[in-house]
Amino acid sequence: MEFLFLGDVVGEMGMHMVNEYLPLLKHDLKPQVTIVNGENATKVGRGINLKLFKQLMTDGADVVTLGNHAWNNEEIFDFINDTDKLIRPLNYPGNDVPGKGCCKLNINGTKVAVINLQGRIFMEETDDPFAIVDKLVTQLKKENIKIIFVDMHAETTSEKKAMAMFLDGRVSAIVGTHTHVQTNDMQILPQGTAFLTDAGMTGPNDGVIGMTYQPVIKKFLTSRPNRFEVETKGNGILSGCLIDIDKKDGHAKKGKTILINKDHPYQQV
Amino acid sequence: MEFLFLGDVVGEMGMHMVNEYLPLLKHDLKPQVTIVNGENATKVGRGINLKLFKQLMTDGADVVTLGNHAWNNEEIFDFINDTDKLIRPLNYPGNDVPGKGCCKLNINGTKVAVINLQGRIFMEETDDPFAIVDKLVTQLKKENIKIIFVDMHAETTSEKKAMAMFLDGRVSAIVGTHTHVQTNDMQILPQGTAFLTDAGMTGPNDGVIGMTYQPVIKKFLTSRPNRFEVETKGNGILSGCLIDIDKKDGHAKKGKTILINKDHPYQQV
């Protein structure tokens, strides 16, 4: 059972890359489940709105995940409770967090759960993702859900790998997001969980994690406030991965990264 | 002119991987310059000592770079001023910082400089790496040094990419270290500088950035102090890259990542 995952979609160019390549990828790779991280989908690169969410679904996403930018576009509060296909990090604190952190799917009779988590190191203060996912995974197992896919939105390599070892054998796959740069470490952990530290981003390739680079450099040089803008020119990149999960035991059989940019043009598989 | 770079060598297993594979890599790839980041070379994964430095040189390194762990093994103060082949981040503050942040080589008549920088986001407070490298690169150009290789030891993808854009066209290559996970974004920037966000680490593959994973998970679960130890069992990994630089103009012609582990066994090129 193939899972296709695309990392943080950034701005108009990111939406355009999804629109152009996701249908091709789905046609060629025929994934049963497609998950897209949309935390930077708006024009300004912060948050998502209903129109963009619908566009991602139309382009081929089954589930859209988020991250620390989940709440930056306030429209989200208007529609996140109306859908169970757009999930925000599970471990946001409080009893009244809008939306959910887990989406359950039934794929031709096979139960699947997609979880969105957020790390804490060098990030906003949220509830402990380790303790919370532990409880949820236990619950999902009781519901006889064997296939669990985790988008772990976090800054550091150590927190993501620690989470992966923590969940090894209990979830099917854990893929990191947030750094906007794809890592080269797709692996199947000892107990059968697929792991990739970061899927990378889908959007403008020529800036700094999606933003035009000159203001970012100026910020580093001056430490004075500066307006950052999503890069709208130059080349685009689409980053993600494809993970093959065994329907019977929920273990990952193999995984590979996906990268489309000017140096790696799309090739029919 | 080929540059071979190996990312953070961690503990005994890291030293062993270098000892086993660096000679093979040098035999096959025939790099003119080999650079190894040794900031985690000691048994405890923090700092380096004279014996380990010499071992890395014997195994094939021409220059050894460091990072935020440069000072963790106090023996460094005894010998870093005796060699110009072991460099620490250029931008450590103070007038009396032991060692140097730049190493100049003469490779069959071609002048080469290797620079070690350290980022500041989520790291120790150091002097501004942007301002300082700007000054040094200007000086090196005056000395007619065209080939400059930078090891940028930093946490975030944004600071490394911003530095790369800042130096694009002025240095030959900038390779990141510190996260211990190789990124999949080797590229030649518009003005001719090769860039890789992180080379990844050389050491134990099965832990969390080189440390046994159980105490790291426990630390995340409890937030109480915990002793971390370098992983000594399981599989090893060697991570790095190979960058081809044009002797005439100092621009990078091409680059590729290097990865040796159980999923990617060493293959003669």
Place this chain on the structure above:
Amino acid sequence: MEFLFLGDVVGEMGMHMVNEYLPLLKHDLKPQVTIVNGENATKVGRGINLKLFKQLMTDGADVVTLGNHAWNNEEIFDFINDTDKLIRPLNYPGNDVPGKGCCKLNINGTKVAVINLQGRIFMEETDDPFAIVDKLVTQLKKENIKIIFVDMHAETTSEKKAMAMFLDGRVSAIVGTHTHVQTNDMQILPQGTAFLTDAGMTGPNDGVIGMTYQPVIKKFLTSRPNRFEVETKGNGILSGCLIDIDKKDGHAKKGKTILINKDHPYQQV
């Protein structure tokens, strides 16, 4: 009903100040409850041990509170579960945290609870102190405990004041610790809770938050690792506060800071 509170006792000089002045303070002020923060009581300024805890109790403490250094002396694990008079921050994560975060007393028939909390801004990742104390205070009210004293161990003024406003009218007093410098803002909040941002420390006055100053300055100047040691010479300081709480409704009637050092010698009240 008078509550006497002493801020972070640091090292031998801190223990000496308590030994010398706490009996005098108790004799003169006749507090019904005395609370001492002992997170830095060991010779090295990190953590506490059984002997020091007993000494603080002998010198006059009824309850000893802790903070982020609670776990730095490993002896704590041997005895914290044997007493309910030594409490650690309530919001340390996990189901098996040694010790408790709340101590209940019966003072001549009046029920009293002392709570230790830890902030999260610029500190270790712990569970949300707001959500957790909210639940506990609700529970204590059900137990008909009207008098609640909170030691909020936190770095920033904003987190402490926010907690104070959050608890205003529901607890009797909230006193901050951790910065080791007494603030000058003792106040009764609108709903009747006494609040002091930081009680200050009890220990060596001439260093930097209790440590000899030269290594601290060197650390700021070099960003290289450095051993800090508790100052053992020079003048001492004792910092704390006295808060008068109405037994009937649990509201604070008045509060004042207490400070003994060379500029403010002890004076019989």
Place this chain on the structure above:
Amino acid sequence: MEFLFLGDVVGEMGMHMVNEYLPLLKHDLKPQVTIVNGENATKVGRGINLKLFKQLMTDGADVVTLGNHAWNNEEIFDFINDTDKLIRPLNYPGNDVPGKGCCKLNINGTKVAVINLQGRIFMEETDDPFAIVDKLVTQLKKENIKIIFVDMHAETTSEKKAMAMFLDGRVSAIVGTHTHVQTNDMQILPQGTAFLTDAGMTGPNDGVIGMTYQPVIKKFLTSRPNRFEVETKGNGILSGCLIDIDKKDGHAKKGKTILINKDHPYQQV
């Protein structure tokens, strides 16, 4: 020679407190030099503009200092270079930082320098305040300036005290700002420098460091973005200190904190 210092003026209520009480304080205390930190003077509590700067000067300030919010109101770039009486932290990086970090005065023939510094712990990345002030103080001594007053805008007690010990005997006074809560530790250091960890703020007393408290609590409870607004109702506070400096040797003779709020109404001295 008396120096009057007022801590961070916040919003309209802060400006109002200055307007109401600074003339009274100057009439009664007759300071030769009055310094006001104005980094939060605008209605929104971030930055300053020309009108507010002029108002502070009209109300009695001789020099206005700033902090990390110096650049938040963009009007500053229009006028900071036209006056030498408004200074920003000396250690902002870059060669083209607008404004200056030091103001020199001639008070009836006595040379005085006022320096504004910014700390780095838990704050923006700036150049090393220790190294930079060291150089400037050396230069001022060469110019035969004996009286130097430092506003050290910083988060932690340790960085401020370390700076104070670093400068002890070389400057007349160092007063901290930024935490918005006055500390109770005014002291004369061994070599003759007056030191106060934080002067506290001048503005609305009933919020959280000047902001209405409900959104701040909500932010702590949810970790979701939230708009903070300067408190405009309730009681005000004016915080500062008065330091007496010996004209002959530049050493501080004595210092005391100043606090005006509902619990400490203004009293003619």
